[in-house]
Amino acid sequence: MTLVEQADSSQVEDTATRARDSFHAHFGCPPRWVATAPGRVNLIGEFTDYNDGFVLPIAIERRTAIAAAPNHSHTIVLRSEATGETAIIDSSQPLSPDAQGRWTNYPKGVLAGFLDSGLKPCGLDALICSSVPIGAGLSSSAALEAAMATLLEAASGFKLDPVYKALLCQKAEHAYAGVPCGIMDPFISILARIGQALLLDCRSREPTWLPFADPSVAVLIIDTNVRHKLSGSAYAARRRSCETAAQALGVASLREATIEMLEQGSTSMDDMSVRCARHVIGENDRTLGAAECIRQSNWVEFGRLLDESHASLKHDFAVSCVELDAAVEIAQRIGPEGGVFGCRMTGGGFGGCAVALIETAAQQGIVRDIRANYLDRTGIGATLFLSRPAGGASLVKL
Numbered sequence: 238m239t240l241v242e243q244a245d246s247s248q249v250e251d252t253a254t255r256a257r258d259s260f261h262a263h264f265g266c267p268p269r270w271v272a273t274a275p276g277r278v279n280l281i282g283e284f285t286d287y288n289d290g291f292v293l294p295i296a297i298e299r300r301t302a303i304a305a306a307p308n309h310s311h312t313i314v315l316r317s318e319a320t321g322e323t324a325i326i327d328s329s330q331p332l333s334p335d336a337q338g339r340w341t342n343y344p345k346g347v348l349a350g351f352l353d354s355g356l357k358p359c360g361l362d363a364l365i366c367s368s369v370p371i372g373a374g375l376s377s378s379a380a381l382e383a384a385m386a387t388l389l390e391a392a393s394g395f396k397l398d399p400v401y402k403a404l405l406c407q408k409a410e411h412a413y414a415g416v417p418c419g420i421m422d423p424f425i426s427i428l429a430r431i432g433q434a435l436l437l438d439c440r441s442r443e444p445t446w447l448p449f450a451d452p453s454v455a456v457l458i459i460d461t462n463v464r465h466k467l468s469g470s471a472y473a474a475r476r477r478s479c480e481t482a483a484q485a486l487g488v489a490s491l492r493e494a495t496i497e498m499l500e501q502g503s504t505s506m507d508d509m510s511v512r513c514a515r516h517v518i519g520e521n522d523r524t525l526g527a528a529e530c531i532r533q534s535n536w537v538e539f540g541r542l543l544d545e546s547h548a549s550l551k552h553d554f555a556v557s558c559v560e561l562d563a564a565v566e567i568a569q570r571i572g573p574e575g576g577v578f579g580c581r582m583t584g585g586g587f588g589g590c591a592v593a594l595i596e597t598a599a600q601q602g603i604v605r606d607i608r609a610n611y612l613d614r615t616g617i618g619a620t621l622f623l624s625r626p627a628g629g630a631s632l633v634k635l
């Protein structure tokens with residue numbers, strides 16, 4: 238395979254090759270296109286995106302790939318390798334979300350965005366496969382949406398502006414998956430650059446790229462392998478609390494609030510709104526501080542900010558859970574002396590993953606230690622893996 242738009246690690250090729258081969262086996266002919274997009278891990282800046290604040294994610298070396306070929310009809314036939322299901326979307330009929338929040342809502346929402354924009358992709362047979370863990374806080378949904386949008390660009394012969402494309406994916410998530418998410422996930426999945434972290438100002442949507450490829454440190458992702466049901470409803474509830482807080486403080490968003498303003502205004506606010514505001518105000522500062530640490534390769538301070546972020550997410554924003562706290566505590570206890578600079582929960586919370594910054598040379602012992610202690614404490618086996626910053630959504634030419 239030759240990469241059309243950008244070279245990336247072997248992960249692009251692995252997932253794309255798997256999609257191509259499964260497509261061939263299922264549909265009996267080779268695909269014309271394979272589009273891939275990465276999951277992400279947010280290093281810091283949690284629940285700040287919908288408050289117009291700062292986030293600092295990297296794309297990970299885990300991707301979703303969709304292999305497809307025109308089928309000379311109005312329908313998009315989508316086969317999921319993960320579930321073994323086939324969904325048929327008729328693009329000549331008005332589209333609406335499927336009940337019960339099925340995976341089909343993500344590609345359907347993206348197709349709706351294309352049709353609303355006046356773009357008419359041709360009918361397709363398509364096969365989806367992915368190495369992004371599902372529901373783990375690593376943005377499997379944005380990876381699916383971004384891969385779908387990249388495929389539909391090819392199938393409609395029109396390349397979207399990347400920011401427009403990311404907003405189209407966010408809208409799909411709002412309207413079709415019912416999650417009032419921010420802009421972080423589609424932005425990093427679409428815009429990501431190999432070897433760089435993205436400091437994104439979610440108000441101006443201005444990206445700042447930070448080289449993040451020091452071989453002496455590594456990003457360790459710890460999947461707790463628990464997924465709590467609360468995540469969907471709590472996400473919307475926290476977002477409402479943030480809006481209530483901004484209103485009480487008389488600002489357009491919590492991005493404009495300061496700790497002093499909160500101290501003065503907190504008496505007229507409910508407890509949850511105060512706590513949410515305190516988290517967001519602190520988290521924006523920590524994120525800007527962490528970006529500075531990357532510029533200066535100050536990993537000890539970077540790790541301290543990760544630890545602080547976790548404490549704030551646990552005590553103030555209240556989106557952690559027993560298993561995440563266990564994984565984070567175990568990692569933090571190893572400390573910088575043992576090669577763990579810091580650790581925090583990442584993503585939407587209530588299960589999913591923690592992220593740690595570790596010393597590359599100490600990785601084996603750290604992984605062994607965390608795995609054993611987490612199993613001991615929770616009775617659950619964690620999945621641990623390292624990832625370098627990967628590249629964004631792209632089309633792979635066969």
Ligand code: GLA
Nearest residue numbers: 283284418419420421584585
């Ligand atoms: C989910 C959302 C993002 C962001 C994070 C929390 O991943 O999709 O927009 O709000 O949660 O930081």
